Amino acid sequence: MGDIQASREVAQSPNLKLARNLAISMASRAVALAREPKNIKSELHFIQERCGLLEEENKRLRDGYDNGVAPEEDDLVRLQLEALLAEKSRLAQENANLTRENQSLMQPVEYHQLTSQDLDLSYEDVVQGMRLDFSSPLGKIDSGDEGSEYDDGVPVTPADNLEALSSPDE
Template structure:
């Protein structure tokens, strides 16, 4: 008997495979819906996505392993059928009955011929032509028996070959489907691997943001340098105004004191003049200090 690949087993295989695919699609949808939204939860989102995708891959590989096991069983059945084809096929009961009936009829006919020939021998002697005809008939009967047996063997071999060809076509279609499924799983795996690596567009955006931050940093550094220079100049102006105000107040007080003092004491006035000359700032120094301030403001403007 040839290996049976019943339609019920075929339906079970495709139904289980369809259930697997449907479960994978539903799990993928549930994982996509359950992903957390928000910019602060990117790490949690990535880990959950990776876990869901890894589970999907594991389930897909499980389905592929199951289908491959079923395919290996089918191949084993086909190999057993091929081995059985090499053996001499067993003749069915109907064929055996036909052969036995034919053999009995041949025996009866031979017995009748022998009886008739025995009766003829009693009546007359057997001629050589009759012996040759008898031998020819025996050989033809034997050849006909061999031809019938060969015919039955050829019919059974053709039936088994047709069943084996159908099974091989089914196995080939299953292999094509499994190859397509493996290609889809490989594409999903590559997509998952590429998800972990940032794409080129993100790299360009990050680079542009870094360049903008560096330019802003340089601009702020220049502004800070300008402000420190202006602050230093303002401090110098304050010191200059403080010095000029002190010189004016000191000279005014000396003038008032010189008017009020006794002019007879010449030595005291001389001493006061020396003190005023030492305390007052020279005009040359004041002009030089103002020039230095003008140079500082010109540098800032530049």
């Protein structure tokens, strides 16, 4: 029984626990380090493939620039330029139409402004030269003179005898 008790003491000693934990961490670290070269090799393989593709593309682009632009790129650029020119032409046409429409709308506005000014001035001249009598015709009964005028020369509508204004055919 002494052996069992001695092994228990050894198993429970703090140094042994530290050593065991250290061994476990070192083993896990060794496993991680063993995986790392595999990851690095796969990344290296991917980078080599990508480098080869870029070298091929670079060579193709150099050859294309030496011989002119590649035909598929030339066609694409030409189609884009044609589309842009068509859009530019359409916008220029629309702009010209809107400019003409704007000018044609400005002409009536200017005409209206000029005629309004002329009418206002001529209306003021007419109103200033005219003496209008808005009093009731019943309020002014003449003494019997039909068609008489006031002393100032303004004609007055006769109040009593409206038959004198009717036409002689009736």
